[in-house]
């Protein structure tokens with residue numbers, strides 16, 4: 331009598347030898363940076379899932395962006411950090427307007443090296459924007475804001491205030507681009523029939 335177990339076994343053996351099984355087995359997950367593993371522990375399951383689904387390249391990019399900033403907040407939120415950044419921007423404007431190169435350079439470097447909010451940047455983004463496509467713009471935003479701030483500091487160090495002044499608009503262009511994509515108009519009222527006119 332035919333052994334009923336034999337047929338599936340032969341079938342499996344055949345699939346393995348043909349390489350079919352290997353092709354269907356998902357590739358081993360890319361190693362997640364240790365700091366990111368630690369970070370996602372503080373996230374809700376929904377946010378953790380979104381972050382873990384990001385490409386290994388984007389995960390590495392985000393951790394590199396974090397690593398470029400030495401100051402870590404204990405309790406400060408992204409919105410609070412943003413208000414700090416705005417204060418630094420105003421500080422730079424004040425310095426440029428009064429030909430104070432040292433103040434301009436210091437404030438610009440503080441802006442570039444802003445605090446990283448509690449939990450990192452990611453948990454403050456909308457869940458539906460935590461994906462490879464939307465977050466891929468982050469390095470460009472970073473270059474516009476922080477790269478220009480560092481250039482401003484260098485120009486101020488060199489005593490070239492007209493050049494320092496020219497970077498103010500590059501910085502703000504980066505702020506605006508990121509807000510258009512990830513924030514929108516702050517403080518929209520839930521109690522108005524037409525909360526925003528645009």
Ligand code: HEC
Nearest residue numbers: 408409412413415416419454471475504505508512513516
């Ligand atoms: C990486 C993207 C990004 C960049 C770059 C960025 N912001 Fe923001 N900003 C945000 C997000 C997201 C929020 C909303 C945070 C929240 O409400 O949790 C925000 C909020 C703010 C707020 C708070 C508004 C409120 O609701 O009280 C201010 C002020 C602000 N940003 C200023 C700036 C300035 C000034 C710059 C440039 C020097 C800048 N931001 C650059 C993403 C960005």
